[in-house]
Amino acid sequence: MSQRKSHADTLSGDLFDSLPPAPQLTVPALLLELQSWTEAGWLRRLDLAFARFMAELDPSAAPELILASALVAHMEGRGHSCLVLADLLTEPHTLLNWPSDGLTALLQTLRQLASSTHDWLHALRASAVVTASAALDAMPPLVLLDGRLYLRRYFDYEQRVASQILARVGGADETADAATLRPLLDRLFGQSDTQDWQKIACALAARGRFSVITGGPGTGKTYTVARLLALLFANAAQQGAADRLRIALAAPTGKAAARLKQSIDKALAGLQQQLPGLALTELATRMGAARTLHALLGARPDTRKLQHHAGNPLDIDVLIVDEASMIHLEMMAALLDALQPHTTLILLGDKDQLASVEAGAVLGDLCREAEAAAYTPQTMQWIAAATGQQLDVQWQGHGSALAQHTAMLRVSRRFSGPIGELARAVNAGDASGALHILQAPNEGEIGWTNHARPTAVVNLALQGRDGAPGGYRSYLDVLNAGPTAHASHDEWARQILTAFDRMRVLCALRDGEWGVSGLNGAIEGALVERGWLRKRGEWYAGRPVMITRNDYATGVFNGDIGIALPAPGRNEALRVYFLEGDLVRSVLASRLADVETAFAMTVHKSQGSEFEHTVLALPDEGSQILTRELIYTGITRARLHFTLVSADARVFSAAVTHRTRRASGLEQALQRPH
Ligand SMILES: Nc1ncnc2c1ncn2[C@@H]1O[C@H](COP(=O)(O)OP(=O)(O)OP(=O)(O)O)[C@@H](O)[C@H]1O
Numbered sequence: 001m002s003q004r005k006s007h008a009d010t011l012s013g014d015l016f017d018s019l020p021p022a023p024q025l026t027v028p029a030l031l032l033e034l035q036s037w038t039e040a041g042w043l044r045r046l047d048l049a050f051a052r053f054m055a056e057l058d059p060s061a062a063p064e065l066i067l068a069s070a071l072v073a074h075m076e077g078r079g080h081s082c083l084v085l086a087d088l089l090t091e092p093h094t095l096l097n098w099p100s101d102g103l104t105a106l107l108q109t110l111r112q113l114a115s116s117t118h119d120w121l122h123a124l125r126a127s128a129v130v131t132a133s134a135a136l137d138a139m140p141p142l143v144l145l146d147g148r149l150y151l152r153r154y155f156d157y158e159q160r161v162a163s164q165i166l167a168r169v170g171g172a173d174e175t176a177d178a179a180t181l182r183p184l185l186d187r188l189f190g191q192s193d194t195q196d197w198q199k200i201a202c203a204l205a206a207r208g209r210f211s212v213i214t215g216g217p218g219t220g221k222t223y224t225v226a227r228l229l230a231l232l233f234a235n236a237a238q239q240g241a242a243d244r245l246r247i248a249l250a251a252p253t254g255k256a257a258a259r260l261k262q263s264i265d266k267a268l269a270g271l272q273q274q275l276p277g278l279a280l281t282e283l284a285t286r287m288g289a290a291r292t293l294h295a296l297l298g299a300r301p302d303t304r305k306l307q308h309h310a311g312n313p314l315d316i317d318v319l320i321v322d323e324a325s326m327i328h329l330e331m332m333a334a335l336l337d338a339l340q341p342h343t344t345l346i347l348l349g350d351k352d353q354l355a356s357v358e359a360g361a362v363l364g365d366l367c368r369e370a371e372a373a374a375y376t377p378q379t380m381q382w383i384a385a386a387t388g389q390q391l392d393v394q395w396q397g398h399g400s401a402l403a404q405h406t407a408m409l410r411v412s413r414r415f416s417g418p419i420g421e422l423a424r425a426v427n428a429g430d431a432s433g434a435l436h437i438l439q440a441p442n443e444g445e446i447g448w449t450n451h452a453r454p455t456a457v458v459n460l461a462l463q464g465r466d467g468a469p470g471g472y473r474s475y476l477d478v479l480n481a482g483p484t485a486h487a488s489h490d491e492w493a494r495q496i497l498t499a500f501d502r503m504r505v506l507c508a509l510r511d512g513e514w515g516v517s518g519l520n521g522a523i524e525g526a527l528v529e530r531g532w533l534r535k536r537g538e539w540y541a542g543r544p545v546m547i548t549r550n551d552y553a554t555g556v557f558n559g560d561i562g563i564a565l566p567a568p569g570r571n572e573a574l575r576v577y578f579l580e581g582d583l584v585r586s587v588l589a590s591r592l593a594d595v596e597t598a599f600a601m602t603v604h605k606s607q608g609s610e611f612e613h614t615v616l617a618l619p620d621e622g623s624q625i626l627t628r629e630l631i632y633t634g635i636t637r638a639r640l641h642f643t644l645v646s647a648d649a650r651v652f653s654a655a656v657t658h659r660t661r662r663a664s665g666l667e668q669a670l671q672r673p674h
Contacts, residue, residue, distance in 0.1 A: 030063045033105070042099075047073040051066050051070035065129070073151065079359050079361070080663040085120050089115070089120065097623065153330075154360075164339075165336070169210050188231060188271075197407060205224075205405075206232060210344070210346075211345075211405045211407070212346075214350060214367050216427075220413060222322070222348070229247060246318070248319050248320070249261055249291070249322070250292065250319065252608065253607075258580055264284070289581070294557065306338065309338055313343075318343070321346070325350055327347075327363065330358065330359070351408075352427050360662070361664060365670075369406065372397055372399070417442075418442045419445050422437045422635055426635060445641055446643070449643070450646050450649050457519055467641065468641035472532075475542075476532045477499075501609075502611060503611055505599060505617060508617070508623075508655075514620065514647075541565055544562070562586075565586075567586070603630050606637050607633060610639050613642075613643070618645065627659065631655050
């Protein structure tokens with residue numbers, strides 16, 4: 001890692017400046033160069049094909065445009081909505097996760113092209129395949145705005161998200177006035193005048209048609225939203241409209257949706273005793289199950305087209321979406337398009353978690369002002385009138401219209417011990433503080449094996465550790481004991497699934513001995529060796545699998561986790577059992593084509609899930625993939641116990657100090673006056 005950095009630094013620094021100017025590259029020569037980068041695996045075939053397509057569309061295109069075309073396509077594949085040209089010229093080595101020879105080749109190529117951002121912009125604007133117009137009906141395939149180059153599709157998504165949100169947060173069309181809310185909020189949260197961010201979040205969410213509630217794990221996002229539902233319901237009841245209030249719950253994954261519904265139902269049942277006059281239990285039943293965003297919007301196989309869109313919007317008044325950090329730009333655009341103007345959208349999520357694998361980091365972009373609050377004097381006054389709380393002046397500012405509809409919950413009720421401290425240190429980029437917490441004595445909440453080999457992960461997976469016993473042995477004990485005479489087959493499957501969900505191994509990488517593929521094989525082999533698993537071919541009883549692609553025919557979705565078990569009766573065929581909330585469902589194993597074994601999974605795929613014991617395995621070498629967000633997300637998946645397994649503490653420290661920011665123009669687009 002250090003080798004790559006120093007190499008690239010030299011090239012982009014003094015050496016780059018001091019070398020004599022290289023001859024200007026021609027487009028055919030550049031295309032050959034791009035082809036060699038593709039063969040080396042640095043660029044995707046798609047990136048090269050797009051660059052070639054641009055060269056065909058505009059035979060007089062400058063080489064700068066052709067290189068930028070390949071790179072903007074490449075950046076999209078890495079989760080960015082656009083390519084910031086100034087970044088390409090000033091810090092190409094941090095922009096691309098390429099090996100040092102790839103970066104050297106890029107820097108050599110850049111040396112043969114224009115050297116200033118101004119000249120690059122000029123070269124790009126000169127082509128008919130680039131438009132500088134924000135108008136959505138302009139057709140060229142590339143859009144250049146404020147120094148950012150976009151693929152048209154992503155530019156359109158960004159513009160749609162920004163304009164829909166601005167339409168919802170702009171203007172003065174408050175849906176509830178402060179005086180009406182005050183007595184209800186006092187009943188729900190009490191009358192204290194000490195700063196209560198949950199009460200404030202609830203008030204702000206009831207105020208308009210869009211709001212964001214962000215906070216770390218256990219800060220009470222669901223607790224607050226359950227009260228918000230009661231508030232909206234009570235408000236509707238006062239107007240005789242409670243029966244007509246249509247509320248829907250959704251989340252990006254099935255697991256997160258099931259968790260949301262469970263927590264909301266539980267919180268509403270608790271509130272029912274506090275508010276006997278309101279039929280909250282009935283409301284919970286009427287809301288129905290929480291759905292995945294795909295299902296809510298009516299995704300269909302083999303088409304990007306959704307059943308619900310601006311022409312056929314969703315028939316709901318309030319939509320609550322949890323785990324919003326996982327919503328990518330395209331999905332957010334589709335979601336906002338499918339809402340009626342009067343629908344209230346409330347996004348819940350942790351802004352510090354990893355963004356979606358797909359392009360965009362929407363929640364992060366929406367929450368840029370959340371830490372500071374930046375409430376205007378008018379918002380401060382409104383909060384005081386609605387909640388009875390005078391917010392400290394430190395939270396006053398001149399934030400955007402969106403900031404006036406955003407609340408950050410700052411006190412964690414569940415994460416107060418060492419795991420919470422570790423998550424906070426990581427989030428603050430304090431690597432030495434985090435190492436100190438990892439080493440400090442504790443009651444078993446935190447474990448750290450350093451200078452480790454992957455076998456350390458396998459040992460943890462087998463039996464757990466001191467203070468956090470169990471491991472995968474727990475679910476295999478239930479499996480190997482077989483169904484008891486008193487319990488149904490489904491009940492047995494539920495016990496196995498629940499026991500399996502108590503622990504999970506999370507990896508930063510997919511490949512290699514420290515990655516998902518290596519560790520899955522090693523753990524599976526060790527379980528077989530101990531005789532705890534009997535592996536016969538690809539499918540065997542007890543094989544945990546993750547679905548890797550939505551399959552509408554069998555009703556399983558990307559990220560769902562199930563376990564293969566023998567079906568009841570004499571039928572030998574294995575079925576894969578899934579837990580959906582409290583329900584157990586199963587699909588014939590032979591019908592599931594896109595699955596992978598799931599003893600170990602990536603941190604990315606673990607978002608929206610929590611495990612009693614989470615083991616995070618870090619590779620022995622640093623990489624651009626290892627970021628603060630990844631480590632934070634891994635740690636916050638742990639409910640009771642967290643174990644870090646690392647070969648080199650420096651890899652952990654480097655990751656904690658490495659913050660990623662996806663290139664996007666959403667933040668700027670949201671500042672536009674509406
Ligand atoms: N103001 C409060 N008073 C008492 N208990 C609370 C309060 N706020 C939250 N809790 C409790 O703290 C726990 C965590 O709250 P909740 O599940 O709402 O947090 P969350 O932010 O949604 O968590 P996650 O990120 O895991 O989804 C719950 O048991 C909840 O009942």
